[in-house]
Amino acid sequence: MLDSFEILTTSGVVLWSRTFAPVGPNVINGLIRDVFIEERITPNATVTEDLSAARNPPYKREKYTLKWTAVKELGLIFVAVYQSLLHLSWIDKLLDNVRVIFVDLYGDQLKKPNTSIVECHFDEYFDQQMRELEKSARSAQPAKAVAAATAAADIAPSTPGGVGEEPPPLPGIKSLSQKQPLFTPVPAELSPVSTPEVSRPASPAVSHLLSAKGGPGGRTSRRARKAANASAHASSGEESPARRPRSVKSNTKKMRKWDADGLADEDDNETSLDYSMNAGDGADDGQDGGSRAPAVEAVSQSSWGKKTGKGEFVLKDLDEEVHEILSSADAKKANGAASDGIMGSGISAISGLFRNVVGGKTLTKQDLDKALKGMEDHLLKKNVAREAAMRLCESVERELIGAKTGSFQSVDSIIRTGMESALRKILTPTSSLDLLREIQSVTSPSITSLQKPRPYVISIVGVNGVGKSTNLSKICFFLLQNKFRVLIAACDTFRSGAVEQLRVHARNLKELGEREGGYVELYEKGYGKDAANIAKDAVTFAAQSNFDVVLIDTAGRRHNDQRLMSSLEKFAKFAQPDKILMVGEALVGTDSVQQARNFNAAFGTGRALDGFIISKCDTVGDMVGTLVSMVHATGIPVLFLGTGQHYSDLRTLNVSWATNLLMS
Amino acid sequence: MTWAHPEGWLSQALHPSLTVIVITIAIALAVPLFLHFVLFRSSSSRTLPSFLIVGPSGAGKTSLLTLFERGSPATTHTSQTPLTVEAALPVTTTAASNRYRSSHDPSSKEHKIFLLVDTPGHGKLRHHAFENITSPQHLKGIVFLVDAANLSTGAGGPTDAGLREAAEYLHDILLMLQKRAMGTKKVPEMPLLIAANKQDLFTALPAPLVKAALEAEITKVRESRSKGLLDSGIGMGDSDMAEEKEWLGEGGEGKFEFAQMEDVGVSVTIAGGSVLGGEGPEVGKWWDWIAESL
Numbered sequence: 001m002l003d004s005f006e007i008l009t010t011s012g013v014v015l016w017s018r019t020f021a022p023v024g025p026n027v028i029n030g031l032i033r034d035v036f037i038e039e040r041i042t043p044n045a046t047v048t049e050d051l052s053a054a055r056n057p058p059y060k061r062e063k064y065t066l067k068w069t070a071v072k073e074l075g076l077i078f079v080a081v082y083q084s085l086l087h088l089s090w091i092d093k094l095l096d097n098v099r100v101i102f103v104d105l106y107g108d109q110l111k112k113p114n115t116s117i118v119e120c121h122f123d124e125y126f127d128q129q130m131r132e133l134e135k136s137a138r139s140a141q142p143a144k145a146v147a148a149a150t151a152a153a154d155i156a157p158s159t160p161g162g163v164g165e166e167p168p169p170l171p172g173i174k175s176l177s178q179k180q181p182l183f184t185p186v187p188a189e190l191s192p193v194s195t196p197e198v199s200r201p202a203s204p205a206v207s208h209l210l211s212a213k214g215g216p217g218g219r220t221s222r223r224a225r226k227a228a229n230a231s232a233h234a235s236s237g238e239e240s241p242a243r244r245p246r247s248v249k250s251n252t253k254k255m256r257k258w259d260a261d262g263l264a265d266e267d268d269n270e271t272s273l274d275y276s277m278n279a280g281d282g283a284d285d286g287q288d289g290g291s292r293a294p295a296v297e298a299v300s301q302s303s304w305g306k307k308t309g310k311g312e313f314v315l316k317d318l319d320e321e322v323h324e325i326l327s328s329a330d331a332k333k334a335n336g337a338a339s340d341g342i343m344g345s346g347i348s349a350i351s352g353l354f355r356n357v358v359g360g361k362t363l364t365k366q367d368l369d370k371a372l373k374g375m376e377d378h379l380l381k382k383n384v385a386r387e388a389a390m391r392l393c394e395s396v397e398r399e400l401i402g403a404k405t406g407s408f409q410s411v412d413s414i415i416r417t418g419m420e421s422a423l424r425k426i427l428t429p430t431s432s433l434d435l436l437r438e439i440q441s442v443t444s445p446s447i448t449s450l451q452k453p454r455p456y457v458i459s460i461v462g463v464n465g466v467g468k469s470t471n472l473s474k475i476c477f478f479l480l481q482n483k484f485r486v487l488i489a490a491c492d493t494f495r496s497g498a499v500e501q502l503r504v505h506a507r508n509l510k511e512l513g514e515r516e517g518g519y520v521e522l523y524e525k526g527y528g529k530d531a532a533n534i535a536k537d538a539v540t541f542a543a544q545s546n547f548d549v550v551l552i553d554t555a556g557r558r559h560n561d562q563r564l565m566s567s568l569e570k571f572a573k574f575a576q577p578d579k580i581l582m583v584g585e586a587l588v589g590t591d592s593v594q595q596a597r598n599f600n601a602a603f604g605t606g607r608a609l610d611g612f613i614i615s616k617c618d619t620v621g622d623m624v625g626t627l628v629s630m631v632h633a634t635g636i637p638v639l640f641l642g643t644g645q646h647y648s649d650l651r652t653l654n655v656s657w658a659t660n661l662l663m664s
Numbered sequence: 665m666t667w668a669h670p671e672g673w674l675s676q677a678l679h680p681s682l683t684v685i686v687i688t689i690a691i692a693l694a695v696p697l698f699l700h701f702v703l704f705r706s707s708s709s710r711t712l713p714s715f716l717i718v719g720p721s722g723a724g725k726t727s728l729l730t731l732f733e734r735g736s737p738a739t740t741h742t743s744q745t746p747l748t749v750e751a752a753l754p755v756t757t758t759a760a761s762n763r764y765r766s767s768h769d770p771s772s773k774e775h776k777i778f779l780l781v782d783t784p785g786h787g788k789l790r791h792h793a794f795e796n797i798t799s800p801q802h803l804k805g806i807v808f809l810v811d812a813a814n815l816s817t818g819a820g821g822p823t824d825a826g827l828r829e830a831a832e833y834l835h836d837i838l839l840m841l842q843k844r845a846m847g848t849k850k851v852p853e854m855p856l857l858i859a860a861n862k863q864d865l866f867t868a869l870p871a872p873l874v875k876a877a878l879e880a881e882i883t884k885v886r887e888s889r890s891k892g893l894l895d896s897g898i899g900m901g902d903s904d905m906a907e908e909k910e911w912l913g914e915g916g917e918g919k920f921e922f923a924q925m926e927d928v929g930v931s932v933t934i935a936g937g938s939v940l941g942g943e944g945p946e947v948g949k950w951w952d953w954i955a956e957s958l
Contacts, residue, residue, distance in 0.1 A: 011782065012726040012743030025741065032742040037786050075745060114750045114779065116730055116738070430787040432832050436888040441828075482891050640893070652893050 002088065003064065003081045005126070007102060009116070010036075010075040016102075016122045023064065023081050030061045031068065031079060038430060038635060039395065060084060069095045071103055072401070074110045078102075090133040097129050100329045101322060128322055361405045363414070368397055371415045382662050384625030385590040388632035396422050420659055426628060427655045429637035433611065435579075436482060442578065443484075443548045455487070455542040457550045459535070459575060460613070461568065462583035463595060464556030467615040467642060469498070471583050472553050473505040475640070477647035480509060480518030484548040489538035490524040491531040491571075492555040499524050502553060512647065521547075531555065532567070535575035552577065559598035569604040579610045581639060584630055586620045596633040611639035617651075618643045622661040627653070712750070713802045713958060714779035718793045718837060719809035720829045721785035724861045727939045728809060729782040731947065737939050743784040746792045752777050753955055776958055778804070790833070797840050805855040805957040806841075807950070808834055812860040812868040812936065815877055831881035834858075835889075838882075838925060839912050845928035855957045856925075858934045859950055864941040871936035875922065883920040886912050 006017040006028060059066045065084045070077045078099050080091050102122065109118045361367075372393045379389040396418040405414055438456070445451040458475070462468045472488070479486050488506055492498035506522040513520050523538040535552050542550045552575060557564035572580065582599050584592055600609045612630050620626075627638055641651045669675070677684060717725045726740040732751045753776040779802075783793035797806070814826035841854055860874040869877065912920065922932035935949035 006741075008741055009747075010743070010745040011747035012740045012784075013730060013747070014739040014741065017739065025739075029742045032744065033786065036744055037742070037784075037788055114748055116733060116747060116749050424791065425788055428788045428791075432787075432829065434832070434885075434888055434892065436891060437828065437884060440884070440888070478893060650893055 001082065001086070002091070002130075003083060005081070006079050007098075007122070008077050008079070010077065011116070013116045015118050016120050018123070018126060027061050027064050027066065027081060028079055031059045031066050035059055035068070067091045067095060069099055071099060072398075073403075074103065074107060076103070076110070090137045094129055094133050097326055098126060101125050101129070101325050104325045104329065125322060128319060132319070363400050363403050363405065363411065365397070365401060367411055368400060368415065371411050372397055375415055375419055379625065379662070382625040383589060383620065383623040384662070385593045385629035385632070387593050388629045391632060392419065392422050392426070392628070416663065420663055423628065423659045423662055424655055426631055427638070427653065427658055433637060433639055433652070435639070438578070439484065439549060455539065455547050455550050457539055457552065457575060457577040458579045458581060459552035459554060459571070459577040460581050460583060461554050461599060462556060463559055466556070466583045466585045468556060468583050469501055469505065469553055471613050471615055471640070471642050471650070472551050473509060474642065474647055474650040476509055476520060476551055477512060478650055479549055480513035480520060481516045483517040485546065486518065486520045486549045486551060487538060487542045487547040488520065488522050489535055489550055489552045490522060491534050491552050493525070493527050493529050493531055493534065494555040496527065498553075498555070499527065509647070532571040532574040535571060539575055559595045565598060565602045568602040572603040572607050580607070581611050581613050582609050583613045583615055584626060585616045586614050586624060586626045587616055588626060592626045592629040593633040596630040600634045600636065609634065609636050611637055613640045613642060614638055615642035617641045622664055624658055624661050627658055628662065712777060712779045713804040714781055715804055715954060716781045716783065716793065716796050716806045717809060718783050718806060718833070719785055720811070720826070720833055722814070723785060723809040723811045724939045725782050725785060725809050728807075728859075728861070728947070729780050731939050731945055732780055737945065742786060743782065744789065746784065746796070747782040749780050750777055751780050753958070754951060778954070778958060793837070794840060797837065798844065803854070805857065805954070806837070807857045807859055808837065809859045809861050810874065810878075811862050812874050813862045813865040815869050815874060827877055827881050831878055832885055834878060835882050835885045835912060838930065841930050842912060842925070842928045845930070853929050853931070855953075856930055856932050857950065857953045858932060860934065860936040862938055863936045863946065864938040871934045874936070875934045879920055879922060882912070886920055
């Protein structure tokens with residue numbers, strides 16, 4: 001069963017929600033954070049204008065599965081939460097239908113500026129959808145083996161007096177809903193119309209349910225109110241049954257017939273309409289006409305009074321309204337596709353050209369494609385990996401489709417600003433990256449937090465030759481400047497000369513450190529030993545002899561060498577580092593994505609990288625795309641940049657600087 | 665030659681005939697109207713005084729906004745986009761600009777209307793808030809909302825992450841306000857309310873303690889920022905970007921107090937309250953502050 005269904009805006013206000021079982025707010029907050037803000041889960045590979053919920057991957061959190069869909073131009077998100085154990089096939093359909101209905105009913109309220117209030121009485125619509133989809137899902141199961149027609153026939157009799165329902169939009173039934181597109185394009189309005197055979201007994205029901213809209217106990221739906229207002233001038237007590245038929249008459253011009261299997265009879269012509277009129281039965285007048293008012297009133301009014309007693313009319317009325325909305329949305333979609341070729345020219349083309357210059361043009365995929373291709377090439381030239389560049393372009397595209405250009409704004413410039421903000425978003429860290437404060441809070445915790453002081457452990461990993469030891473000494477120098485006591489642990493027990501190299505660094509730093517007020521020592525155990533054990537010993541030693549920070553150097557390893565990478569998991573378990581930093585060079589190209597991914601996954605479940613150090617930034621000029629590639633691959637922030645040969649050439653990342661370089 | 669003989673189109677066009685006059689008048693009237701509708705339809709002309717709501721994620725910013733707008737808070741989730749709404753002072757509070765009016769002045773019966781701007785508190789989305797501070801439109805004050813229950817250090821959380829995040833965000837905002845004040849000759853007044861939300865919870869710190877905790881933490885932030893590394897924009901890029909780092913408050917040393925911000929026109933007030941309380945919301949003090957700054 002569904003646990004919760006919420007409709008919320010991107011600004012965070014819940015417009016409407018229905019809870020069947022309590023779900024903590026952190027579940028949906030998690031969805032928003034991971035999917036929408038941090039984009040950990042890429043929505044889908046290709047961007048289309050079809051926003052069906054089925055295309056969005058489900059998001060799992062705790063024991064729940066969340067399905068969602070969104071309406072970008074209105075800033076709406078629809079989320080359905082259910083337990084992961086259940087398999088609810090109709091959720092996608094529910095989300096899509098609810099989206100269409102909600103946007104149709106309250107879309108104009110949502111466009112109002114400076115308010116967060118949306119008056120919605122959505123309960124009934126939602127209940128109706130739930131009921132319908134659940135019913136169809138239930139009946140779909142036995143009917144699976146049977147042909148679609150049979151399934152429809154099963155359901156048709158189950159609804160007595162059955163004209164009020166149009167034969168099924170019944171969306172749960174796969175075979176039927178697949179057929180639906182075949183006949184939906186024909187009329188714009190899907191007002192329920194029966195075949196001649198059925199129409200006679202049933203049309204009272206039609207008129208009754210129509211009249212119910214205007215009835216005194218009227219519900220508060222907007223359409224009903226509108227309908228009421230439209231005919232307010234005729235204010236007799238009797239007019240309510242007669243009123244609605246008139247509006248139906250206009251619809252019937254494009255009448256669709258339904259045959260016995262519930263499929264549309266394509267050749268709808270006036271003859272069938274004539275037939276019902278010729279029959280001359282008063283009961284049929286529900287379909288045409290206020291002109292023959294007296295007869296209509298007599299019949300339909302009686303049926304109205306009779307049926308109201310059952311109290312069922314509200315439901316039927318709602319069904320009809322909902323179906324109308326859904327099918328008109330379908331029809332609009334089909335029309336949009338069809339009319340492109342024929343009517344696309346003319347005035348719309350001219351105004352399109354004008355809008356190109358002046359602004360106010362609604363962007364479509366075609367407008368964006370070419371400019372985005374150029375932007376992608378530009379990013380590739382800046383050494384951004386193709387994968388990351390494509391993702392950035394897609395996120396810009398997703399952002400911009402359906403947006404309007406501003407006054408005198410070209411498509412290129414809007415894409416530029418879009419890309420800038422996408423880059424800024426991907427590079428900006430989620431949480432603060434103040435290393436000094438973190439070290440302080442561990443080495444000298446506040447009295448209230450009941451924690452023992454312990455050394456802060458930083459370990460550095462990376463591929464061979466990217467500058468692990470160099471960057472480690474730079475960090476060490478930075479810490480010494482801040483008067484910490486630092487222990488360097490030489491855990492590269494593999495490459496000959498690695499320990500000696502660190503020894504030289506340590507000697508230099510020791511002298512520099514004494515001037516600055518810090519203290520540094522090297523912890524070494526020679527070659528050939530197990531790195532994880534040495535790291536563990538180093539941490540214990542540091543705790544005993546009162547060091548503030550332990551910096552662990554590790555051996556370089558190729559990221560696709562399974563044997564070497566697997567030892568990292570043990571290393572993380574033994575040394576328990578507070579921060580694992582990966583060094584990547586700015587020179588590396590497309591491979592950076594794979595490097596970052598493999599290293600991020602190497603520490604086993606529950607442990608990941610904490611940050612990147614991008615070395616050799618001074619050698620690439622403005623081609624700093626590696627930054628973006630690595631952050632894209634893992635969502636882990638860049639902590640430091642190595643910008644030169646000296647101990648002091650270490651920088652933090654300035655996001656706007658990087659963005660400017662990438663966009664220049 | 666088109667103007668040589670009277671039948672030429674140019675002489676026709678310059679000839680004072682009725683058609684020409686009508687067409688000219690039609691064009692003269694239509695063009696400005698047309699341009700107006702194309703270009704300016706979307707932008708509204710009214711500028712109301714506005715208040716900015718900032719604060720770390722989960723502090724209750726959107727709830728506060730809906731409370732001020734509707735009178736009762738709505739359920740909310742993490743925001744992704746800023747939201748602007750119109751709100752009116754309740755009848756019980758009088759705006760400072762209306763104080764001089766007598767109590768029988770009919771115009772004081774009118775509600776004072778202002779705009780509230782909610783910003784997302786998530787780390788990646790704070791640029792919305794910063795943009796609003798640097799390019800303000802009638803910005804009358806900033807409400808910095810903190811979750812007072814999340815600040816208490818010994819409450820069981822392994823680290824004082826909530827306090828640190830709040831302090832860093834507040835530090836950034838104060839620094840930005842200070843920079844803004846330094847740039848101009850005349851120091852603009854900018855009242856800032858630190859609203860200690862969720863006072864209904866048992867673990868919440870009372871307002872004076874919130875102030876003390878934030879001041880102490882900002883001192884630490886300032887200290888570690890001054891020791892931290894230069895960022896990559898400096899030295900690598902153009903030389904004109906090599907501006908000095910800026911410290912918050914005078915000199916950037918010693919203990920930080922909010923009173924130090926008075927020099928740059930930022931008067932900091934602290935008040936407790938709760939948006940979602942057991943016995944209904946308690947936001948009277950915040951309303952008073954808004955009325956005060958209007």
